Structures are given as C-alpha cells and as structure tokens.
Amino acid sequence: MTRFLVFLEQREGVLKKSSIDAWNRVQEIAALSAGAMVTGLIAGPVDRQPIGDLLAGDGVVYHANEELLRPYRQEFYTRLVTSLIKQESISALFFADSSLSRDLAPRLSVLLKASLLSGDLLFNRQGHPDGSFRPVYSGLATASFLPQRNITIYNLSPSRGMVTRSSADGTIQVLPIELHQQSSDNLLAEVRRIVLRQNSLDIAEAGIIVAGGRGMGSSAGFALLEELAALLGGAVGASRFAVDEGWRPHAEQIGQTGKTVAPQLYFACGVSGAPQHLAGVASSAIVVAINSDHDAPVFQVADFGIVGDVHLVLPKLIEALKEFLKKK
Amino acid sequence: MNIAVCLCQVPDSASVIGFADGALDRSRINEVMNPYDEYALEEAVCLKERIAGSLVTVFTVAPLSAKDMLRKALALGADRAVLVSAAEPSDPYFTALQLKSALMEFYEGILPDLVFCGKSSTDFQSAEVPSMLGALLGIASVSGVTSLNVSGEHLHLEREIEGGVEQIELHYPVVISAEKGLNQPRKTTVKAVMEARKKPIDLLAVSVDGAPLVLVSDFKALERKKVCRFAEDEKELVLLLSNECSLFSAD
Numbered sequence: 001m002t003r004f005l006v007f008l009e010q011r012e013g014v015l016k017k018s019s020i021d022a023w024n025r026v027q028e029i030a031a032l033s034a035g036a037m038v039t040g041l042i043a044g045p046v047d048r049q050p051i052g053d054l055l056a057g058d059g060v061v062y063h064a065n066e067e068l069l070r071p072y073r074q075e076f077y078t079r080l081v082t083s084l085i086k087q088e089s090i091s092a093l094f095f096a097d098s099s100l101s102r103d104l105a106p107r108l109s110v111l112l113k114a115s116l117l118s119g120d121l122l123f124n125r126q127g128h129p130d131g132s133f134r135p136v137y138s139g140l141a142t143a144s145f146l147p148q149r150n151i152t153i154y155n156l157s158p159s160r161g162m163v164t165r166s167s168a169d170g171t172i173q174v175l176p177i178e179l180h181q182q183s184s185d186n187l188l189a190e191v192r193r194i195v196l197r198q199n200s201l202d203i204a205e206a207g208i209i210v211a212g213g214r215g216m217g218s219s220a221g222f223a224l225l226e227e228l229a230a231l232l233g234g235a236v237g238a239s240r241f242a243v244d245e246g247w248r249p250h251a252e253q254i255g256q257t258g259k260t261v262a263p264q265l266y267f268a269c270g271v272s273g274a275p276q277h278l279a280g281v282a283s284s285a286i287v288v289a290i291n292s293d294h295d296a297p298v299f300q301v302a303d304f305g306i307v308g309d310v311h312l313v314l315p316k317l318i319e320a321l322k323e324f325l326k327k328k
Numbered sequence: 329m330n331i332a333v334c335l336c337q338v339p340d341s342a343s344v345i346g347f348a349d350g351a352l353d354r355s356r357i358n359e360v361m362n363p364y365d366e367y368a369l370e371e372a373v374c375l376k377e378r379i380a381g382s383l384v385t386v387f388t389v390a391p392l393s394a395k396d397m398l399r400k401a402l403a404l405g406a407d408r409a410v411l412v413s414a415a416e417p418s419d420p421y422f423t424a425l426q427l428k429s430a431l432m433e434f435y436e437g438i439l440p441d442l443v444f445c446g447k448s449s450t451d452f453q454s455a456e457v458p459s460m461l462g463a464l465l466g467i468a469s470v471s472g473v474t475s476l477n478v479s480g481e482h483l484h485l486e487r488e489i490e491g492g493v494e495q496i497e498l499h500y501p502v503v504i505s506a507e508k509g510l511n512q513p514r515k516t517t518v519k520a521v522m523e524a525r526k527k528p529i530d531l532l533a534v535s536v537d538g539a540p541l542v543l544v545s546d547f548k549a550l551e552r553k554k555v556c557r558f559a560e561d562e563k564e565l566v567l568l569l570s571n572e573c574s575l576f577s578a579d
C-alpha cells in the first residue's frame with residue numbers, strides 16, 4: 001500500500017495554514033490513487049485541540065508533544081522524521097514550502113537517500129505524484145524534476161490563494177510519538193528563539209500583495225501601499241530598489257534575490273518589471289500594474305493596468321475601493 | 329580558523345535563456361559568480377579580517393572556465409582557490425557529495441570551522457546544497473542567514489522566517505548559507521585584481537560514488553506575455569477586478 005506522510009508544521013503552538021492546506025491536498029491525491037493512506041506528523045505542542053477538527057479525511061496523526069520541539073531544532077526534527085518514515089514504511093513525505101522545510105528537507109533527503117522535489121506536482125496516469133515542475137533560471141524557464149529513488153520528499157508550493165478546506169469529514173486519530181534523545185550529540189548546543197514582527201502578514205503567505213518600487217519615491221510613499229494592503233487584507237512587498245534604498249525591510253523583497261510569491265492578486269506600483277523582479281511573481285494569478293510609463297515592461301506581464309503617477313492613482317484607487325466595499 | 333566558501337557560476341541576469349536539444353543554449357550566456365555566493369564570500373573575508381590567523385579557501389565544482397570566477401574571489405580577499413574537477417554535477421546531492429569529498433581531501437580529514445555557501449544558485453534555484461553538505465559532513469547547517477556574530481566558541485545567527493526572525497546560537501563547525509542582507513559585498517580594486525593574477529589556483533580531482541537522487545528534464549523557456557487591459561480610471565479598475573478576482577469580492 002502507498003503511504004504518504006504530511007509534515008504538519010506548528011509555529012508557536014499554532015498549526016500553519018499552509019501545512020493544513022497541504023494535508024488536505026494530499027488527502028485529495030490519496031483519494032484518487034486508490035488505497036493510499038495519509039499519515040501526519042506534528043513536532044511540538046499545539047494549542048488548539050482537538051487537532052483532528054482542523055484536518056479533512058481519515059488518517060493517523062503522530063504528535064510529538066514535547067516542549068523541546070516547540071522551536072524548530074534541526075537535529076531533533078531530523079531524527080523524529082527519519083525514524084517515523086522508517087517505522088511506517090512511508091513512500092512520500094510532503095511539506096508545505098517554508099523556511100523550516102527548506103532547512104530540514106535537504107538533510108532528510110541525504111539521510112534517507114530520498115529524492116527531494118519542490119514546486120508543483122506532476123502526476124502519472126494512475127494519479128500518483130510522479131515528480132514536480134518549477135521555475136529555473138531566475139524564473140525565465142521551467143523544468144521537470146523526476147525522482148530516482150523509492151522515497152520521495154515533496155516541498156509543495158502554496159496552492160494559489162491558499163483555499164483551506166475546512167471539511168472535517170473523516171476520523172483523525174491522534175497518537176503520541178516520542179523523540180528518542182541521544183546525549184552524545186554535539187549539534188544539540190543550538191538554541192533557537194523566534195522574534196515575530198508585529199501585525200504584519202508575511203508576503204509568502206498573503207493572498208493579495210501590494211508591491212512598490214522606485215516609483216513610490218520614498219519610504220513615506222509606501223504609506224499609500226500600506227493603506228491599500230490593509231483595505232484588501234493583503235501584505236506589502238517591494239522591489240530590490242526600494243529595499244536597497246532602505247525604504248522597506250529585506251523580508252519584503254520580491255524577486256530573484258528576494259521571495260518567490262504566488263498570490264491571487266499582485267499589484268506592481270512604480271515597479272518597472274525587471275526580469276529579476278518578475279522572477280518572483282511568475283505564478284501570481286492576476287497582476288495589476290500602475291506605472292507612469294506606458295512602455296514599462298511590467299505591462300507586458302500584467303492583466304490590468306493604469307498608466308499614471310502612483311501618487312495620484314493610488315489615493316483615487318483607495319477611494320474607489322472604499323466605495324465599492326461599502327456598497328456590498 | 330579555517331573558513332571554506334563554496335562558489336558556483338550562473339548565467340548573468342542579462343543572458344538570454346533558451347534551450348537546444350534539451351539543454352541550456354550556452355552560446356548566449358555569460359557566466360558570473362552566483363549573487364548569493366558574493367554574500368557568502370564577503371562574510372568569510374570579513375571574519376578573516378576580524379579573527380587573526382584565519383584562512384579563507386574558496387571551492388568550486390566546475391569546468392576549467394570557472395578559473396575567472398576563482399580569480400575574482402581571490403581579488404575579493406580569499407587566500408586560496410580550489411577548482412574541483414569531477415563529473416558534471418547532475419543534481420544538488422551530487423554537487424554536495426563532490427564538495428564534501430573536496431573538503432575532506434583539501435583539509436586532510438579535519439573539518440573546517442565554517443563552511444559558507446550562497447542560499448541558492450540562481451540557475452536551478454534548488455537551495456539544497458548547503459543543508460545537504462551539512463548532513464554529509466555530519467554537522468549542523470543554518471539556511472538563509474541574514475546576520476552573523478561571533479563570540480568565542482559561539483556563533484549568533486539570524487535567519488528570516490515567515491513573519492519574523494529566528495535567532496540561533498550554536499558552535500563550530502557549521503555550514504552557513506548566506507541570504508541577501510547579510511552584508512554589502514565589496515568591489516574588486518585594480519590592485520587586488522593584479523595581485524590575484526599571480527596567485528595559484530589549486531586543481532583537485534575527486535571521484536565520488538553515488539547516483540543522483542533527481543533527474544532534471546523538459547526545460548521550457550517561459551512565455552510570460554499577457555495582453556494588458558488598461559483601465560481608463562480607478563473606478564473601472566475596481567470593477568474589472570471585482571469581475572475577475574474571487575478573493576477581491578469574496579469577503
């Protein structure tokens with residue numbers, strides 16, 4: 001029987017939406033490839049109980065409910081996942097792409113001699129996941145990646161807009177699992193602390209992103225984008241120019257040397273659309289560009305656009321939106 | 329202190345990406361040092377300048393043509409440069425295996441204190457080699473580091489995570505992958521470039537067993553062009569969006 005394992009990531013005791021989403025997607029895949037079984041793994045304590053209510057379908061979720069695992073710790077997490085994979089004869093492990101999975105998955109790949117794939121899934125005729133495809137060469141091309149080993153690790157890109165299905169329609173059995181500690185390890189000296197930014201939605205998880213570039217003129221200019229983002233429930237992003245000028249923090253940079261994002265709606269305001277910037281937004285569903293230059297390359301990848309000065313267009317757009325939202 | 333930096337070459341950002349016979353058409357490609365590797369190298373050189381008796385050695389698994397990049401690394405402050413000749417790396421695992429062999433060989437079985445890599449190469453964008461190398465060397469690795477401070481035996485690192493920053497404290501040896509923001513890479517000077525020309529580049533041949541874990545195929549240049557619909561004014565844009573975008577009208 002095919003056995004899938006989904007790593008359910010918690011951060012500060014909260015299961016991440018993206019990994020619940022990954023669980024639900026894997027359940028759908030399992031339903032198509034008859035007889036596949038889905039198992040979950042949670043490392044660290046989780047506040048909201050019962051866990052089963054958050055997850056769709058049937059399956060077992062192993063929960064290593066240990067304080068030690070609350071922050072991500074590379075060595076402990078590695079040990080926990082590898083031992084469960086061996087114990088349960090797992091053939092495919094799924095992560096929702098995150099800074100944690102990017103750190104952990106390559107290690108697991110080496111230790112398990114497993115093929116590591118990221119991006120969007122490819123399927124074979126039986127409906128089994130059979131590889132992945134994703135952007136390469138700064139987003140200027142795509143390629144397929146095919147597994148060569150029996151165990152496969154998938155680092156899944158977010159599904160567009162992250163629709164989290166809430167259908168708690170099956171039976172989820174939560175079982176405890178223990179981390180077997182070895183005292184001999186010199187990697188255990190690591191201490192991890194997390195400092196979260198206040199009230200800011202991360203661009204990697206946002207369904208709507210309002211990004212600004214040089215055309216915003218200054219850090220003060222971004223106040224318009226913050227207002228627009230707040231109105232839409234989105235996050236603010238930036239071009240490298242805006243980041244290098246110190247107008248915005250690096251965490252908001254989108255592109256080749258910044259983040260890759262896949263929102264449903266992407267606003268590019270005063271952004272020229274350099275290939276290195278577009279590399280990070282290639283899989284956005286809808287792109288809206290606002291630029292004073294009718295010939296700016298960004299319009300070539302935009303679905304909708306307005307030609308004009310952002311300082312004039314944005315206040316009017318915010319007004320028009322408020323009107324629209326009021327009427328609904 | 330021994331500091332190793334792993335470098336690779338990638339097409340520069342002005343290159344035309346096209347494919348012929350299932351492989352990258354190299355005729356319109358100009359290769360440069362991977363941008364993230366510049367942050368890795370800069371951090372290594374900064375540490376060397378602060379910690380007396382440190383030695384920075386750069387490694388690349390690449391064809392002979394990568395010598396130019398190694399010379400640039402020497403001009404930027406590396407002490408030694410090693411060109412690792414081996415079979416062409418076919419996946420991140422194979423690259424990491426070759427780097428591991430090269431490090432073990434060069435340092436004669438004693439691990440360097442720090443191994444720096446760039447967070448990701450801009451060609452295949454896998455971001456896997458650093459963590460894989462850590463696992464192969466049997467030491468910790470930290471990916472996407474944006475801040476690094478050394479105090480005695482301890483390293484204080486920061487990496488960006490979704491919605492915040494993770495602070496990590498650990499000791500040597502460790503593999504660190506450098507993220508943009510870690511530092512501001514210096515530029516080469518004419519004098520440094522001249523001096524680098526005189527420095528030797530070591531050639532190191534390694535052979536590794538191990539089949540690739542992943543096969544890459546089916547390259548396609550992206551056709552991204554869309555037809556943009558220009559709105560006359562902001563009201564029209566809002567209407568267009570409310571018709572087209574579910575997120576926009578759902579709540």
Ligand SMILES: Cc1cc2nc3c(=O)[nH]c(=O)nc-3n(C[C@H](O)[C@H](O)[C@H](O)COP(=O)(O)OP(=O)(O)OC[C@H]3O[C@@H](n4cnc5c(N)ncnc54)[C@H](O)[C@@H]3O)c2cc1C
Nearest residue numbers: 213214215239240241255256257258270272277292309310
């Ligand atoms: C190795 C490498 C990696 C890189 N990585 C990234 C990356 O990750 N992300 C990234 O973004 N860039 C990256 N870049 C930089 C990239 O090449 C561009 O320089 C950068 O994206 C330009 O930012 P911009 O669009 O804000 O500025 P510009 O290119 O200067 O464009 C500004 C735009 O704003 C418009 N404008 C000006 N004033 C107004 C106004 N008042 N109202 C409306 N529009 C106005 C202009 O018409 C213009 O189109 C990288 C470059 C290199 C070499």
